[in-house]
Amino acid sequence: MQNFYELSQRSFLGVFRRPFYVRDIIEQMDYAGAGSFFIVFLVSLFIGMALSLQISTELSSLGLKMYTGKIVGISIIREIGPVAIALSFAGRVGSGMASEIGSMVLGHQVDMLRVFGIDPIKKLVIPRVLSSTIMLPLLTIIGDAVSLFGGYYISVFVSHQSGSFYWSQIRAIMGFQNIFSGIAKPFIFGFVIACISCYMGLATRGGARGLRQATTTAVVLSTIMIIITDFLLTRILFFVLGMQA
């Protein structure tokens, strides 16, 4: 546990210290960001549609279905978008990081880096932490937009509401508070997922079974931490932004 704390701290500080492995960072951004686009797109689209379907049905029984856009928008941007996308990201990218680094450990490749005088934290961990801290917020912005379009599709074509009214409600909730809480979360999630996954990868011991263990633990821990951090962040953001529950 102490080592985990040390790894997180060093990856945070190391971002600002030489040497910088620009090529590795770009490669990781491509893997984590561009590579996750498809899954984020699909997940977001269907979550947006399902949510809109649920909410418009419920609201129409109360005669309030014109508020669908507002409720869908707020839930997606503040809560469901960041969490759902972070969870898909942890499943895809977190497991990938843990298993890749883990197999490098088992194959003595990480030892080889150290023999050559290269710090594995700088060469392997920081590019991954940096790329997922940058890419997850971007993916979340894209995913949120896709979700809102999914919600739009359902409320206009299935629930027969006015499309322009849907968008005007979305526009109305695009205030600083909502946007800020929607973007601040994925920054933290991205950092947490990458630190946990890299740590698990570097701690891999004991062959194929150890690798399985490392990968599973990386995803399970990331999942738990996303959910817990989400709650804590929501509390903190409400406090900082002066919102009342």
Added chain:
Amino acid sequence: MIELQDLRLSYNHHRVLDGINFKAHFYEKIAILGESGEGKTTILKLLLCLARPDGGRIIIDGRDITFLRESELLDSRKKFSIVFQDGALFDSLDVKENVAFCMREFSTLSEDEIENRTREFLRRVGIEEAIHLMPDELSGGMQRRAAIARSLAACEPEMMLYDEPTSGLDPITADNICNLINELSAGTPPGRRGLIIVTHDVEAAVRVAERFLYLKDGKIVFDGSLDALTHAGDPGLRKFIKGLLPR
């Protein structure tokens, strides 16, 4: 000068090394013999501080490196290069990038220069034709050669460490690897590059080394020349070197 003083190491209450003492010069050619699991690989890792001992000291050129921090180990690690049992090539890079790895990290050579040097190192180990293959497309023998080339390219080390360089290879390939090892450590004592080879292949050890250590129950129970080795009294050791003894 390498000095190991009373090194002790346990893994999960299982004592692996139990007081290892020895001194060697960088130009020596040493073989560490021992049964599987006796801690031969562990000794190499300790020399490079890839593992830390529970007790004892590791002194390289008069400097106690036992508990130095990672960032302070650069100087002592530069004196060595290691070829692991499985080659430990970076498996997401091709052979050329593996060999060129340290040139890219630490020098500002041009692309042509890197290509030329890489080819030169691969020619020295005899696998120039494999330059664009990925590590998993190489045979076991080629992987070790590529690993040797990479180690040479990294730094011209004062001492090479080989972990089971011939295990799992056919006799002819094993023979070629021994030739290569000898070639890389050719010359006469103070000037030449020394080596430590860790192996249970006694024939290979005899072909490349001049000084032999035998590891048993976490201790060095034999330390001497080939001549002394063939006359050793220890029954376990005699069994181990059976192939060398006259029938």
